[in-house]
Amino acid sequence: MFKKFLWLEWKSFTRSSAFATNVALKVLMILVALYFSAMFLLLGVGSFYIIRESTSVDPLIIISQFAIYYLVFDLLFRYFMQKMPVINIRPLLTLPIKRGTIVNFALGKTAVSFFNIMHAFFFVPFSIVLLIEGYDPLGVVLWHISMMALIYSNNFINILADDKDAIFYTVATIIVGLGATQYYGVFDITPYTQVFFHGLYATYYLWVIPVALVAGIYYGCYKLFSKELYLDTGLKGKHEVAQTQDFKWLNQFGTMGTFLKNDIKLILRNKRSKTTLLMSGLFIFYGLLFFTNAIEIYQGPFWSMFAGIFVTGGFMMTFGQFVPSWDSAYYPLMMSQNIQYREYIASKWWLMVIGTTASALIASFYLYFGLDTYLMLLAGAVYNIGVNSHLVLLGGAFIKTPIDLTTSKQAFGDKKAFNLKTFLISLPKMLVPMALYGIGFYIFSPTAGALFVAVAGVLGFAFRNKAFAQIEKIYKREKYDTLAAYKQKN
Amino acid sequence: MIQINNLKKVYNGVTVLNIDHLEIKKGESFGLVGNNGAGKTTLFSLLLDLIEPTTGAVKLNNVQVNESEAWKPFTAAFVDESFLIGYLTPEEYFYFIGELRGQNRASVDELLIKHKDFFNGEILNKKKYLRDLSKGNQKKVGIIATLIGNPEIIILDEPFANLDPTTQFRLKKIIKDLADDKDVTILVSSHDLAHTTEVSDRIVAMHKGQVVKDIYTSEETLKELEEFFAV
Numbered sequence: 001m002f003k004k005f006l007w008l009e010w011k012s013f014t015r016s017s018a019f020a021t022n023v024a025l026k027v028l029m030i031l032v033a034l035y036f037s038a039m040f041l042l043l044g045v046g047s048f049y050i051i052r053e054s055t056s057v058d059p060l061i062i063i064s065q066f067a068i069y070y071l072v073f074d075l076l077f078r079y080f081m082q083k084m085p086v087i088n089i090r091p092l093l094t095l096p097i098k099r100g101t102i103v104n105f106a107l108g109k110t111a112v113s114f115f116n117i118m119h120a121f122f123f124v125p126f127s128i129v130l131l132i133e134g135y136d137p138l139g140v141v142l143w144h145i146s147m148m149a150l151i152y153s154n155n156f157i158n159i160l161a162d163d164k165d166a167i168f169y170t171v172a173t174i175i176v177g178l179g180a181t182q183y184y185g186v187f188d189i190t191p192y193t194q195v196f197f198h199g200l201y202a203t204y205y206l207w208v209i210p211v212a213l214v215a216g217i218y219y220g221c222y223k224l225f226s227k228e229l230y231l232d233t234g235l236k237g238k239h240e241v242a243q244t245q246d247f248k249w250l251n252q253f254g255t256m257g258t259f260l261k262n263d264i265k266l267i268l269r270n271k272r273s274k275t276t277l278l279m280s281g282l283f284i285f286y287g288l289l290f291f292t293n294a295i296e297i298y299q300g301p302f303w304s305m306f307a308g309i310f311v312t313g314g315f316m317m318t319f320g321q322f323v324p325s326w327d328s329a330y331y332p333l334m335m336s337q338n339i340q341y342r343e344y345i346a347s348k349w350w351l352m353v354i355g356t357t358a359s360a361l362i363a364s365f366y367l368y369f370g371l372d373t374y375l376m377l378l379a380g381a382v383y384n385i386g387v388n389s390h391l392v393l394l395g396g397a398f399i400k401t402p403i404d405l406t407t408s409k410q411a412f413g414d415k416k417a418f419n420l421k422t423f424l425i426s427l428p429k430m431l432v433p434m435a436l437y438g439i440g441f442y443i444f445s446p447t448a449g450a451l452f453v454a455v456a457g458v459l460g461f462a463f464r465n466k467a468f469a470q471i472e473k474i475y476k477r478e479k480y481d482t483l484a485a486y487k488q489k490n
Numbered sequence: 491m492i493q494i495n496n497l498k499k500v501y502n503g504v505t506v507l508n509i510d511h512l513e514i515k516k517g518e519s520f521g522l523v524g525n526n527g528a529g530k531t532t533l534f535s536l537l538l539d540l541i542e543p544t545t546g547a548v549k550l551n552n553v554q555v556n557e558s559e560a561w562k563p564f565t566a567a568f569v570d571e572s573f574l575i576g577y578l579t580p581e582e583y584f585y586f587i588g589e590l591r592g593q594n595r596a597s598v599d600e601l602l603i604k605h606k607d608f609f610n611g612e613i614l615n616k617k618k619y620l621r622d623l624s625k626g627n628q629k630k631v632g633i634i635a636t637l638i639g640n641p642e643i644i645i646l647d648e649p650f651a652n653l654d655p656t657t658q659f660r661l662k663k664i665i666k667d668l669a670d671d672k673d674v675t676i677l678v679s680s681h682d683l684a685h686t687t688e689v690s691d692r693i694v695a696m697h698k699g700q701v702v703k704d705i706y707t708s709e710e711t712l713k714e715l716e717e718f719f720a721v
Contacts, residue, residue, distance in 0.1 A: 242579045242619045258589040262575070269577040269619070333573040336538040338562045338590045338639075405577060480542045487572075 005105045033114055037121045044125030048133070060130065060143075064197035065190050071150055072175055078115055078158040079168070093229070103225045107218065110155055119151045135201070143201035149210035156217040160224065255339075259347030260354075266326060267319075270405040273326065276318045280355065283314025284363050287377070291369040301449060304373070305437035308380030308453075309388070309430050311363050315355030316384055317429075320392035321399065323348045324475075328402040328486040335479065341472045345393060349468075352389045356381050372446040379450035379457070380433060386457030388429045390467040397474050400485035432456070491516040491643065491675045492537070496546035499532055499699075507532045507699040509546075514677070514692075516642075519669030521690030521707075522679040523715065528696040530679040531569065534647050537677075538567055550643060563591070566641035568632035568649070576621030580613045580631050583620060584638065591639030598638060605634050608660045626652045633661065637668075644668065644676045650685050658685070665689040683719065687712045695719075 051059040092102055110116075127144040131137055161168040181187040199206040247264060250257035267273045290307040293299060310317070319326075324344075327334050334344065360381040367374045433453045440449030460467070475482075492514040499507040507529040514520050522530050535541045537548055539555040547554050550561040567573065575583055588598035602614065612627050620628060629652050636644050649665075650658050666689055668674050680686045686693060687707055695703035695718060703718060705711055 242617045242622075244579045244581050255590070258586060262578075262586060265577060265582070330572055330575045332538075332540050332569065333575070335540060336562065336565070336567055336573075337587065338592075340559055340562075480540075483540055 002101075002105060002108075009109070033118075036118060040118060040121035041125060044122040045129060048126060048129045060135070060201060061194065061198055063126075064201075065194040067147070067197040068190060068193040071154060072178075074115075074119070074151065075154045075157065075171070076175075078154060079161060099226055099229055100222075103222055103229065106225065107156070107159070107221055110159060111152065113155070116151060116155055119148070123147055138204065139201040142204065142207040146200040146207045146210040149207075149214040153210065153214045153217050156214070156221050159221055160217070255343050256347050256350060259344065260351060263326075263347070263351050266405070272403060272405055273319070277315070280315035280318045280359070283310050283318075284359055286314070287311040287363070287366060291366065291373055301441035301446070302434045302438045304376060305380065305434045305449070305453065306430050308377045308437075309384060309433055311366070311377055312356050312359045312381035313384040313388055313429075315359055316352045316389060316392055319355065320348070320352045320389065321396060322401075322403055323393060323396040324482070325396065325399055325401055325403045325486075326405075329405055331483055331486045335483065341475055342468065345468060345471055345475065348393060349389055352392065353385050356384050356389075372450070375447060376437065376450045376453075379437070379453040382454045382457035383433045383460070384457070386460030386464075387432070390460065390464075390471065391429055393471050394474065397471070397478050397482070400478075400482050402486045402488065491518070491551055492677075493549040493552075494546070495549075497533075497536060497543055497548060498545045499529075499536065499541065500544040505699055507536070509533070509699075509701055512694070512701060512704075514675060516675055517672035518675055518692055519665070519690045520675070520677045521686035521693040522677065522696065523681070523683060523686050523693060523719075524679075524696035525681075525719070527698070529699040530696060531647055532699075533696070534567070534569055534645055534677070534679065537645060538565070538569070540569075564642040565645070566591075566636035566639070566643070567645035567647075568629075568636050569645070569647040571625075571628055571632070573632055573635075574620050574628055577619055579617070579619055580623075581615075583631060584635060587635045587638050591641075593639050601634070601638060605637075605664070608634065608657065608664065610657065626654060626657070629653060630657065633664075637664075640673075642673060642675060644674060646676070646678045648679055648681070650680055650682055662689050683712060683715045687715065 047063070048059045051057070051062050055062060123144055127140050130140045130143075157167075157171065161171055178187075178189050182189065196206065196209075200210070245265065247261045250261050250264075253260065267277055287307040287310070290299075290303055324331065324334075360378060363377055364374065366377055433456065436452040436456055437449040440446075440452040492512075494509050494512040496511075497507065497509045498505060506527075522533070524530050532541070536543055537550070537555065539548075539561075542556065547556070549555070550565060553561040555561050575586070578586065584598050584602060585595060588595070602609075606614075609630055613623075613630060616623075620631060623631070629649070633646060633649055636646065646665075649661060653661060662685065665676060665678060668676050669689065669691060678686065678689060691707050693703070693705055693707055693711060693715065694701055695715065703715070705714065
């Protein structure tokens with residue numbers, strides 16, 4: 001039966017429209033994956049010796065001390081990056097297939113995800129080095145098994161957290177609590193966890209705990225999804241009590257107001273878009289990492305500008321990226337209703353302008369880091385509005401991934417609003433302002449750098465009508481392909 | 491009102507639609523019948539410029555649909571649920587369409603009151619989003635929404651499917667009323683020969699992408715069509 005499922009998966013993978021249109025992107029993602037694998041491999045082999053050279057403490061003890069952070073970071077990384085397994089379940093329900101098999105397959109599919117394999121690149125070489133260095137072989141093997149069990153626990157915790165918001169908030173609270181108490185020196189958990197993680201090697205019995213943990217969580221997932229494998233429970237999605245909203249104040253903007261009203265409802269009433277909004281809210285605080293000098297490599301004008309673009313442009317990047325995909329479910333309506341392309345594009349543009357302006361206003365607390373910093377952020381905002389907004393709209397025409405707003409509540413649905421793909425496409429939009437700011441900063445002053453970026457933004461804004469005409473042309477050219485791609489539900 | 495010339499749609503070498511010439515006059519009530527794969531939805535999609543013709547062109551009121559957007563103000567259509575916005579309540583959806591078509595709330599409300607029976611108390615003020623309505627109720631919303639703003643061309647793909655018998659009767663009444671209005675050209679497709687003959691004054695039967703019958707409805711029409719489709 002699993003073979004049949006694999007066959008189905010392979011078909012859905014090779015026959016999706018995203019596969020055909022985004023080969024270049026796929027190649028890029030594979031390169032990134034290879035890069036990470038190589039880094040982990042190097043880290044696995046090298047870390048033992050590096051730690052021994054620099055600290056002269058047993059490397060396994062150091063690793064054990066930091067293992068908790070490693071796992072916590074892994075969990076966070078997964079929550080934001082790992083896509084949930086999408087398996088088309090409805091048609092399988094009435095076929096003679098055991099429910100357990102379906103659930104096992106869906107869960108098993110996540111086990112072979114790159115997010116798990118990646119860690120093997122670190123732990124396998126590290127364990128081999130341990131063996132070479134004469135550590136107790138049985139202990140090393142047990143330690144290795146335990147660590148992998150914990151990694152897989154993360155995998156399944158992520159699935160639970162993704163499905164049940166309560167679990168996400170619980171896990172998040174514990175993590176934030178531990179982080180805060182350690183930061184303020186109230187309570188440091190690492191000495192305790194170090195004993196545990198090292199014990200996985202030193203004792204022959206502690207390994208039972210992680211293995212039992214992964215088995216328990218897997219069982220939990222299995223139970224949950226088995227229970228939800230009915231059309232009227234997990235596969236149905238929640239029915240919310242709908243409230244008719246007017247937003248009358250937007251009426252004064254005419255047709256534009258009509259679209260804006262609709263977009264606001266789109267954002268507020270769909271889980272997928274709400275996550276996006278939350279992400280863009282987090283981006284506002286992203287700059288803190290840079291301006292507090294918390295992270296050493298993030299210093300210097302290039303990186304400040306990088307932060308500047310993200311702080312004010314978070315909404316634009318995360319939401320704008322998927323224009324017009326947000327409307328994918330009813331794109332035929334939009335294309336045949338009394339809507340001119342120009343108005344449609346302009347309304348999305350305004351939405352991004354509003355988002356950017358709001359971000360820039362909220363970000364005024366950066367004044368604490370000096371006027372120069374805030375001026376730089378404002379310059380970033382101007383650049384975002386003037387240049388990046390057009391680039392984002394342009395890029396959107398080529399991302400023909402239908403966004404399923406309606407099924408985002410489903411147990412096996414794809415609900416991540418932020419993924420690597422989006423991030424990769426965003427990169428070029430940073431480089432120009434970074435360079436401009438850097439040039440101004442080094443030749444003249446920080447203010448000049450900000451001015452350069454702002455002028456570039458204003459220039460872009462001056463060409464707005466030209467850019468719109470161009471975007472309109474491309475949207476029209478892509479129209480039929482886009483309609484066809486949106487027809488294809490994931 | 492609607493002119494179709496040399497219209498052809500080819501997918502990977504297979505011709506799914508091929509119409510040399512078809513003209514639909516203003517005020518006509520036009521019924522389109524045919525088996526699955528006859529090309530009904532393809533034709534409607536071409537009329538609405540949702541797919542690109544391989545050759546030929548469609549003109550609505552002398553506007554070529556794939557070259558200008560000027561046909562949009564006087565054309566309304568409901569093809570499938572992708573014409574609905576799932577996260578809106580029915581009221582919001584009607585007002586949204588109304589605003590796009592330059593109608594104020596009062597005139598939309600007036601239309602909704604007029605079709606209160608058609609909704610059968612299952613649509614308005616139910617505190618439900620469109621995505622949570624049943625297929626049949628979604629269809630009711632989509633059909634009534636096409637009437638907003640007095641469009642001159644109304645296109646309905648399979649409007650009778652998924653509707654309960656009572657609603658089918660009511661829909662027939664609505665379509666007949668529109669057919670009586672000489673300013674409205676209405677196009678309806680269906681698998682149901684009886685429904686179509688009842689509401690249309692001209693019926694075109696399609697088979698494998700071609701027009702095989704083009705008749706003005708009379709007493710014998712239903713019989714003629716039944717004979718044609720009988721195996």
